[in-house]
Amino acid sequence: MALSPLEISTFYQLLDRGGSVLDFTRGALDDFVGATIGETPCETYQLPMMKSLRACVKDLDDERLFKLFSALFEYYEQHYKSEYAASPAGYRDISYRRERADQVELCKKALTREHSGLNPFAQSSECLKGQFSSEYMSQQIDALNTLRNENPTDAIGKAKELVESCCKTILKELGVIVQTSWGMSELVKATMKVLNIATESVSDNLPEAETVRKILGSLSGLVGGIAEFRNHWGSGHGKAADFEPLFRRHANLAVGSSITITEYLWNTYLWRKETGKLAS
Structure with a gap:
């Protein structure tokens, strides 16, 4: 699941x-957002403060958006309780306070729902900044295998995120700057190149060179397919009222493909790291 446009508007x-x-x-906003998700909206976008935050939010995935709004909402509750809290007499004495209380309640419910929905993948967003590990990968694969049966739509979205997390971690560890404009295909292509x-990169001297190239080319095709799956049917985008999710078998296809790609890339990275064959 993801925060709806109405919910995001209420946070704003x-x-x-x-x-x-x-x-x-x-400066304080950049420090706060930086400590929460590693972004500096005012410095990055050079717009008025609220517009900078909105621009930053547009570039966030669901997990980082949830983390940012959770932190900002917690700050609001701590410093602005007088705006929405009931008066000593037990009622909210002005319409402004009632309106704020309704907004707070909607935001609180949205965050509670998202927290529950993200539980199978409730790892810190730091995993996208270098903390991806073999243990983390195993946990996410287990969660995907469960989610694809319980919620195929969410499984398709998370399948894509697993591959992206793996690629971003490998690229960062090897000193490659990840462009914000890169989609899933660009991430995988850059990761395969650096590995x-x-x-x-397949040498013509290998007797099985042509076969290896075919397999690697098929992986690229899988990447494009997963991205299209997520864009059309996954949890990462808003859906029309008549949206019909795919069957479980389609989620199984997306999840299985993402696991294959992730394991191959991560195991190759570990092998090259252990044998000293990573590019300097």
């Missing part, structure tokens, strides 16, 4: 203070 209503974000200065397993 709580945070927006005439173009500012609560009582933050630009020296791209089709053009």
Whole structure:
């Protein structure tokens, strides 16, 4: 699941203070967001404070968006309780306070729902910044195998995220700058190149060269297929009211493909690291 446009809009209503974000200065907001998800919206986007935050939010995946809004909502609750709390007499004395209370309740319910929905994948977003590990991969694969039966739509979205997490970690560990514009295909292509397993890296001297190239080329096709699966039927995008999710067999296909790609890339990375064959 993901926060709906209405829910995101409600968060903005709580945070927006005439173009500012609560009582933050630009520097303080960058420090807060940086400590939470590693982004600096004001410095990065060079827009007015609230517009910078909105621009940053548009570039976040569901997990990092959830983490950011959770932190901002917690800050709001700690510093702005007078805006929405009941009066000593037991009622909210002005319409403004009632409106704020309704907004707080909607945000709280949305975060509670998302927290519950993200439990199978409730690892810190730090996994996308270098903490991906063999243990983490095993946990996510186990979770995917469960989720593809319980919620095929979410499974398709998480299958793509697993591959992306793996690629981003390998690229960061090897000093490759990941461009924000890169999609899944670009991430996998760059990862295969740095691991020296791209089709053009296969030596013609190998007797099985052509076969290896075919297999590696098929992996590239799988990557494109998973990305299209997620874009059309996964949990990463809003859906129309008449949206019909795919059957479990389609989730099984996406999950199985993502596991195959992730295990291959990660095991290749570990093998090259252990044998000293990583590119310097």
